[in-house]
Amino acid sequence: MELDEGSNIDFRGTTFTQELLTDLLSALRHRPQEIHLSSAEFLSTVDFSGMVFQGACWFDNAVFHASVNFQGASFQSSACFLRSRVEGTASFTGAHLGDIDFSGAYFESANFSGIAQTGSLNFSEVTFNDFVTFEGSQIKAATFHKAEFGQGRFWRADFTTSPRFSEANFLNHASFEGAHFRDGADFSKARFAEVTFEDATFTGVAMFVETTFKSGNFARVTFTHSLVCNLAYATEALSFGSCTFMGHFVGPVRAQTIFMANVVFQKTVRIEAATEYLDLHRARFEAPAAFHVRHAVVEVADAHPSFPITIASHNECFTSGTTQLREDFSQGESALGKVKSVRGLDAALIVLKDIDLRQCTFEGTYHLDQISLEGRCRFSFPPQEIKWGKAWMPVRIWTLRKVLEDERAWRATAPDSALDRSGWGDSITPNGIADSQDISATYRQLRKALEDSLNEPGAADFYYGEMEMRRRDREISRSERGLLHVYWALSGYGLRASRSIGWLLSAMALTVLLMMGWGLPGASPKQEASGIIRPPGEKTTLVVDKADPALTLPFKERYSGKRLEKAGQVVLNSVVFRSSGQDLTTVGTWIEMISRFTEPILLGFAALAIRGRIKRS
Template identity: 25%
Template sequence: MFHAPKTWREETIATALASRALLDYRGSLVTLDMIAELKDAADLDGERKSVITAAVRFDWSHFPDGGNFSRTHFAESAIFVGSTWSGDATFADCSFDQEARFTFCVFDSFVDFRRAAFNEMTVFSEARFGVTFPTLVAGSQAITWFGQARFLGKTYFTGVFFAGAADFPDCVFNEETRLGGLVVGGSFFSLSHATVRGNMHVTASAPMVWLDHITVDSGARLYLDLRRAEVSLQHAQLNEDVYLSYWSGEHGTTAMLSDLCVVERLGGSRVADSVHPRLLAVRGTSLARLVLRDVDLWACRFTGARNLSSLTMVGRRLLPRIRGRLRVADEVGWQRSLGRSSGGWADSYNESAMETRLKATTAADSATADMRAELRGIRSALPEPRAQDVQIIYRTLRTLLEGSGDKPGADDFYYGEMEVRRTAPRHEPLTSGWTQHALVWLYYGLSGYGLRASRAFGWFFILLLLGTFGLHVTTTVAPHSTTAATAVAIPGSPRANGTDTGAPALFPDALLSAFQLSTLPLSRTEPLLRYSRPGELVRLCLVVIGPALLTLALIAIRARIRR
């Protein structure tokens, strides 16, 4: 139709619209004037949209200046398979009553489908968006907008490449939806404020995935297989199961795997250092329906989450192990708010780099104002927790892991809970009175809350040495002992005069007695020494403290063996 005279094209369009015949633009060079002719020939509906009553086909057509189909109502099928767009493609406020197919399309510039209504099956498989824009620090500047779009039929975005940001905020997905094999080279992929009413499968690689305020209705399930993505899941309404897991890149097409390789190699600081999806925040979200599999929780803030005790974690639990124990980001944020050291956290994970990536996405100008407000910085999106918040998080996670049989992980979270109680500042105390606080410090110093055997053994040996010295100074040898029997009576000495009260205890005898009293306080063996009143005090300390330290050491050894 491109080479035909303008009057002939207008007559053909009018006839096709009147008879609902096929408007065939396949293989044509479609200009902006031709699109304007099509819209001008159509009648307007109640929403003042141009109603295209005939089926249209733009298969393998080329749009040299892009195309503006905004406020167009396609009453019949609209097929754009294999079409290429050199300029901006605008379908804002469009309605598709029948099938809409954009398979293998190539969009070189900005793409706008905001507020579009897809009433039947929608297919964008193997499409490529924004491919001519260069890759920048914050991703390509080309943005694909689907904000507030309604997908009422089955929807397929499989094997799609987004050179820029992929923005789907406030969308409605009514039936089965497959966003499979998505590769996002831009700064983020957003499903913020979206509503999922049918089963949705998302398989994607993106620097940042926004799921804030997403709603999953009853009867619908959401499967998220992500790779190298930092995920925000705040204030979500999860009325049905949501599965968040790691996507290894398997079962992808050759083109998709090639795009994935290019993005990950050239992405620079936008690409996360872990291939596993990294959950950032779950504030305001009920976790009873959330299932995590092989998810990186290194930087996850659990503060403000609801039903944390019902969270399901399977597979690998990727949490930072700093100074010999697992930690959560909430504790690190709390410590930093008090001006304390992060314990090596800054070397393990660069929080400032994450904040830079979050701020960089503001350039994308998301379709919803709420999301733009959340992108102003990680401090506003992730508030600093209080000591009580951190303690509750550790206690809940400990109970959760104990129920799943993970005793070593539960022990680490118990240690974290006790550390928060011990180090809480005076303005937010977690212990009632100085007595309980002193007991917590004593428990920490003696055995690391029953989890550090080296401390208990160290204090036991110190007790043994001090007890040996004390017995050596304050006791004498018992008359019936071997040492007393073999002692030689010196003329003029108390022993020779019959007034002997026992020879001074030798150091080996004192050491043996101290060890016996510390390990076998109820032994019925005859004592080697005769105790004076100070000696009785030393003996009492050995009998009480020694077995207690050994018990704490054995408990810690048992906890270590279970790891």
């Protein structure tokens, strides 16, 4: 076949045998102006490598039953592969592409590595059944709308304008490692099995609206503008480890786990996430940040905030516009967010709102007295069951109060009897167990934080915990620990009104019994006047005397209703520091003195406890 340079080739609908194919390739060396191979059928491997297509080319609806090679070819004008089909491998390695339309095409596998592009590529609704690679390619403009990929590799690809992968479907692994999206990218409603964007750079807006993942790896990615992933959904993990966010993070997003360890946030962010685990370990915050979570266990230890960080539970399902984020959590499962540890943090910049802190350790936190605890933050409680065992006191009953995880772990291994450790769970903690002195300091700082926020009733439990740790501290002197034991036993450190009132009533009852038995005289002593009666007109002097009260009644007659009434009056007056004025025996006088000293103290403990629970600053 002989053609002049610049002529057209038209083999529409032709089935190419090997002999006819040889003629075609020979004709192409003369650089025809236009090539029409629409609906052509190629029965064997076709090699167009190094060819220069200076005019428009039509391969629409063409079928390649084997491989086709465009390696190093140059398309200087447009080309159309609309609904073409390659049942082998299509290689465009190192090709120079103009405007090419691959819409609806089918490739068993394809290689676009190292391509250079001057026009736009349209891969809308293309199927890459097995494997496709764009490794190291320079892509000026490309559309992959509704394309389907087996495996896709875009290593170090350079996208000049925003590529459109909306509604694309990646059935197996997709890799964009080291890719550069110079004008952002649109992956809205795309579906990924496993995708990797490690070391990629998005210098425009990255759109992942309603995108679904099995897992997504964005490690060390740089986002210079916003990452928009509202209503994105991952059945497994989304990893943003060591990423740099220079723009906003737009959610909400749902994933089984979200890893943001060592992330750098350079701009204010508000992240809404429904996840089982959110890792912010060693993250750096160069602007304010807010994390609104549902169901999440948040790990924020060793983070580096320069501005306030808020971690808050979101009570209702996240929505974007009128669309609700799909969550798929177990029915009835609490949506309350949980924080595991704030170790290594500057707590002055931490705000926790409606967070479950039952498993949170506070050991190693800085400026803990300045932490903000807002809303309904939950803490653990002591064992509620009555415990029996072998000890000098064989029963243990714990009053209801807020308990830190640090204390729970300490009590589970405390050097006391097995009875004291019973009910406090296991001692497994990831960062070791704090000692009683450190726990006491932690309670003291949390108490101050709540008192500074005018929540003195809420601070009362932390004061109780502080005193408990001091009472158990072996390094404190025995005399001081003895005083603390008495303070605890009589009034629960001035916080248990019922305990103080119980002791007060017991003391009053005992005092009444003692008064009836030994304090009240058998009868009121009568006054007697003695002296010499002088004749009328002379001065008479009489001396009035009163016998000492004495108890002469038989023991059985001492406990009567009348004596009970008198003893009750004596005791009630003693409670309020008043003298009853009742005649008492010597023993009764001592009983009253002791009563007037001890019982008002118990009454004061009760009043102090009630005030501590109802006071509002």
